[in-house]
Amino acid sequence: MLAVHSLRRSALLPRSARTRSFPLHLINIASRPFSTSTTALDAKDATLGAAYVRHGSIASSASRQYPPLNTLLPDRVSGWPTPWITAEDFERYMGVLNGNGWGIRFSSAHSKPSKSHPSRVVPELLKTYHFGSDECVVKFVEDLKELMSEENHHCILRVANTQVTIYTHTHSARPALGSKNAPGITLRDVRFAILVDSLHSTESVARDAGGASSSHVQFPGLTWDEYQNSIRTTMAPVGV
Numbered sequence: 001m002l003a004v005h006s007l008r009r010s011a012l013l014p015r016s017a018r019t020r021s022f023p024l025h026l027i028n029i030a031s032r033p034f035s036t037s038t039t040a041l042d043a044k045d046a047t048l049g050a051a052y053v054r055h056g057s058i059a060s061s062a063s064r065q066y067p068p069l070n071t072l073l074p075d076r077v078s079g080w081p082t083p084w085i086t087a088e089d090f091e092r093y094m095g096v097l098n099g100n101g102w103g104i105r106f107s108s109a110h111s112k113p114s115k116s117h118p119s120r121v122v123p124e125l126l127k128t129y130h131f132g133s134d135e136c137v138v139k140f141v142e143d144l145k146e147l148m149s150e151e152n153h154h155c156i157l158r159v160a161n162t163q164v165t166i167y168t169h170t171h172s173a174r175p176a177l178g179s180k181n182a183p184g185i186t187l188r189d190v191r192f193a194i195l196v197d198s199l200h201s202t203e204s205v206a207r208d209a210g211g212a213s214s215s216h217v218q219f220p221g222l223t224w225d226e227y228q229n230s231i232r233t234t235m236a237p238v239g240v
């Protein structure tokens, strides 16, 4: 596990070696068919790995076309706690995010226990990126660090050789219908995920063969009802 804020800049590539600076130049991410598989992710993260399916191997009987991710970037969110995504947000963003390799999981791995939320289980967006070299991983992580600072939004990174998994949820958040604050997925996470994808695409373009690779793991898509159901069964103690 690698918390980005623990990375020392000196351990990373020098600024002069970098090919991109903010603001982000969003490039087209081609819209691709997305399988509307209704397989729910297991609420326990231990079994989640079993739900991983290689991109392209999911049956595409009910595929839909979604607009390119970069046309969907939500505006910067202000204010805390941030509301959880609504059914409308879910419909608008989750299909296309899922089609681009993002999944939702419920996990207690990245949240602290509190009186109002003893189970610590939190929904989070996650995606695994594969890179062609260590240098690309370092470059990606450095750019991520900058993105987190720009967005004032902090994710968890897991780096395993040339594979980087990103997990994002909003700590200071509020269920749409609940009265108590509880961490969850908000438009901050959706926006962050889209920006990370554009970052990765930019890295791919900036680097020649042997650089970033666009291959990713495809998660099964969740319906809004399945998402709500998982929230109810895993986060019941917070009264949502």
Ligand SMILES: C[C@H](O)[C@H](O)[C@H]1CNC2=NC(N)=NC(=O)C2=N1
Binding pocket: 152, 153, 154, 155, 168, 169, 170, 171, 172, 173
């Ligand atoms: C005060 C500061 O803006 C907050 O602590 C921000 C920082 N980064 C954050 N990142 C995430 N993921 N969730 C938050 O609630 C959050 N809060």
